[in-house]
Amino acid sequence: MFEPRYYKNLGLEDICHKVAEGERLTISDGERLFACPDINAVGSLAHHVRTRLHGNSAYYVVNRHINYSNICVNGCRFCAFSRKKGDPLSFELSEDEILDKIRAGGNGLTEAHIVGGCHPDLALAFFEDLVRKIRGTKPDVFIKAFTAVEIAHFAKNEGTSVKDVLARLKSAGVQMLPGGGAEVFSARVRELLCPEKLDGEGWLDVMRQAHEIGIKTNATMLYGHIETVRERLDHMAALRELQDRTGGFVCFIPLTFQPANTVLSHLPPATGVDDLKTIAVSRLMLDNIAHVKAYWVMLSVKLAQAALYFGADDFDGTVVEEKIGHMAGAESQQGMTCREIERTIRDAGLEPVERDSLFRKVFRNPASEGRLSGSPDFVWLNYD
Ligand code: V47
Numbered sequence: 001m002f003e004p005r006y007y008k009n010l011g012l013e014d015i016c017h018k019v020a021e022g023e024r025l026t027i028s029d030g031e032r033l034f035a036c037p038d039i040n041a042v043g044s045l046a047h048h049v050r051t052r053l054h055g056n057s058a059y060y061v062v063n064r065h066i067n068y069s070n071i072c073v074n075g076c077r078f079c080a081f082s083r084k085k086g087d088p089l090s091f092e093l094s095e096d097e098i099l100d101k102i103r104a105g106g107n108g109l110t111e112a113h114i115v116g117g118c119h120p121d122l123a124l125a126f127f128e129d130l131v132r133k134i135r136g137t138k139p140d141v142f143i144k145a146f147t148a149v150e151i152a153h154f155a156k157n158e159g160t161s162v163k164d165v166l167a168r169l170k171s172a173g174v175q176m177l178p179g180g181g182a183e184v185f186s187a188r189v190r191e192l193l194c195p196e197k198l199d200g201e202g203w204l205d206v207m208r209q210a211h212e213i214g215i216k217t218n219a220t221m222l223y224g225h226i227e228t229v230r231e232r233l234d235h236m237a238a239l240r241e242l243q244d245r246t247g248g249f250v251c252f253i254p255l256t257f258q259p260a261n262t263v264l265s266h267l268p269p270a271t272g273v274d275d276l277k278t279i280a281v282s283r284l285m286l287d288n289i290a291h292v293k294a295y296w297v298m299l300s301v302k303l304a305q306a307a308l309y310f311g312a313d314d315f316d317g318t319v320v321e322e323k324i325g326h327m328a329g330a331e332s333q334q335g336m337t338c339r340e341i342e343r344t345i346r347d348a349g350l351e352p353v354e355r356d357s358l359f360r361k362v363f364r365n366p367a368s369e370g371r372l373s374g375s376p377d378f379v380w381l382n383y384d
C-alpha cells in the first residue's frame with residue numbers, strides 16, 4: 001500500500017515522499033490529507049510512521065480515572081459533566097473517598113489520572129494535601145493530575161503564579177499533567193463554545209512552564225463540533241511548535257466530541273472515517289510527539305482497535321470509572337480489564353505492551369507479593 005505510484009494517482013506523491021524521508025508536513029499537506037477521499041491511503045502513511053516509531057507494539061496502562069468534583073465555574077457548551085455549585089447533580093468527593101478509590105486499585109495500579117471542574121472554593125492546600133496522602137498510601141502509583149485549565153484556575157483562586165502552583169504540586173507529588181482542556185486553540189471556536197475558559201495561549205503557556213520545571217504532560221484536541229479542518233491543523237501546528245522548544249509532550253489524544261446532554265446535542269457526532277482520518281493526520285503532522293492515543297472511551301473499543309492501523313500506538317488503559325465522556329453519551333463500557341485490552345490488541349495482530357504513564361515498559365512478576373504483583377486482572381477484580 002505504501003507505494004509512491006499509488007499516491008501519484010491521488011496527487012499525494014510529494015507527501016508520500018516526505019513521509020518516507022521523515023520530512024515535516026506543512027499545514028497545507030495536512031489539508032490535502034483531510035481532503036483525500038481514500039482513507040486507506042491516508043491511514044497507510046500514518047501506519048508507516050507508527051510502525052517506524054513503535055514496531056508491532058501497542059501500549060496500554062493499568063490506570064484509574066478519578067474526578068474529584070464536577071463543580072465548575074466555567075460553562076463550556078460541549079461539556080455534559082460540569083454543574084454549578086448547589087446543583088442537585090453536583091458532586092464533590094472527600095479526601096477519604098478519593099483515597100479509597102486509589103486503594104481499590106490494589107497493587108496492580110500504576111497510574112492515577114485525577115481531574116475535576118474548576119471548583120470555586122477548593123484551596124490549593126487541599127490538592128497538595130490530597131496528592132501527599134496518595135503518595136503516602138500508594139507510593140508506586142504515578143500521579144497524573146490536573147489539566148492546564150485547573151492549574152491556571154488554582155493560580156487565579158490562590159492569587160499566585162502558575163509557576164508557584166506547578167512547583168507546589170510537583171513537590172507534593174504530582175508527576176505529570178494530563179492533556180485535557182486544550183479543546184481547539186482557535187479563538188473563534190473558544191469564543192463560541194468556552195469563552196470563560198483559559199484561552200489557547202494560556203493553555204500552551206501552562207504546559208510550557210510545566211515542561212520547564214521537568215513535568216511532562218499530554219495534549220488533547222477536542223474535534224467534531226464546530227471547528228474547521230484548518231483549525232484542527234492550526235491546533236496541531238501550535239503543539240508541534242511548543243514541542244520543538246520543550247520536548248515535554250508525551251502523548252497526543254484526539255478526543256471525538258460526544259454531543260448528548262450538551263448545548264450542542266443537535267450536532268451529529270463525527271463519522272468513523274473522520275475519526276480515523278483525524279488520528280492518521282495527527283500522527284503525520286505531530287512528527288515530534290512520540291505517541292498518539294486511540295482513547296477507546298470516546299471512540300468505542302472497536303474503532304479504537306481499528307485506529308491502531310491508522311497511526312495510533314496507545315490504547316489508554318483500564319480507566320475503571322469514566323464520567324466526562326459517558327455523561328455526554330459515550331456508549332463504551334465503563335472500564336476494561338487488562339485481559340480485554342490485550343485481546344483487542346492481539347486480535348488486531350499487534351503486540352500488547354503494558355506501559356507506565358511515561359511509556360516505560362512495566363514488568364510484572366506474578367509470583368511476587370511485591371510492588372507490581374498480581375495477575376493482570378488484579379486491578380479490575382479488586383474494584384467494587
Ligand atoms: O478536558 C469535555 C474533553 C477532556 C467532552 O491526558 C469532551 O492522558 C468529548 O482530557 N466529548 C477529558 N470530549 C478527557 C481527557 C483525557 C482522556 C484520557 C487521557 C488523557 C491524558 C486525557 O474531555 C476534557 C475536555 O477537553 N471533553 N466534554 C465531550 N462532550
Ligand code: SF4
Pocket residue numbers: 072073074075076079080081082116117118149194197
Ligand atoms: Fe468545566 Fe472542564 Fe466542563 Fe469546561 S470542560 S465546563 S472547564 S469541567
